[in-house]
Amino acid sequence: MNNLFKGAALLLGGAVLGAAAALLLTPKTGEEVRKQLAELLEEAKQQMNQKQQEAKTETEKEA
Secondary structure (H helix, E strand, C coil): CHHHHHHHHHHHHHHHHHHHHHHHCCCCCHHHHHHHHHHHHHHHHHHHHHHHHHHHHHHHHHC
């Protein structure tokens, strides 16, 4: 399960970095980019919290 969590974290991290790079390379105002980055980071944070909770629940089941 630990490897699954690491893999999910790496995948999500890569997606966040890719999306952030795409946002920074688009012709938008600074305010628009900051807003999109904030939304993206909040979504990633929520997904990581969900994966963390799932891993914790799975670990507790195995114990």
